Amino acid sequence: MTESSYTVAGMTCGHCATFVTEEIERIAGVTAVTVDVDSGRVSVTSDEGLDTEDVRAAVEEAGYELTHANRSARDDRTPAATERDHRGDPHAGPGERLP
Template sequence: MSARTYTVRGMACGHCAGFVAEEIETITGVTAVSVDVDNGTVTVTSDQDLDIADVRAAVEEAGYELVTRT
């Protein structure tokens, strides 16, 4: 298993976190998603390496912007 933390711009509340988590959870291999709205980060745990393009697409589908991987 691996865990990666990403910076997401535009999240402001728990609803934002829910939208982002819901979209990321649809990516094949994702086993857990933890969103920290205060820090603007999302930690994704997966059982395989994820393509950053897939994570970016999921975040954008939720209406937010993936800035970087930290």
């Protein structure tokens, strides 16, 4: 799962949030959208990373402007799976066992 956050300008009410949410939910792979009208922050959870231009197009279709994108991957894998991925990696984090 990947979680990304965006700043959207022009939203003033719950209806605005609904329009933005509906358009972003149409993007393939999106699993959840949360909108905070007061801050303009939109958080999107998706199966994989999203193309910012797809999000921008969805926001513009809703009638608003995407002003900032901050993508932040969240790793939902188990610690054991993460550990396997870092075997032999000289940059493995603390507590990760290396062979």
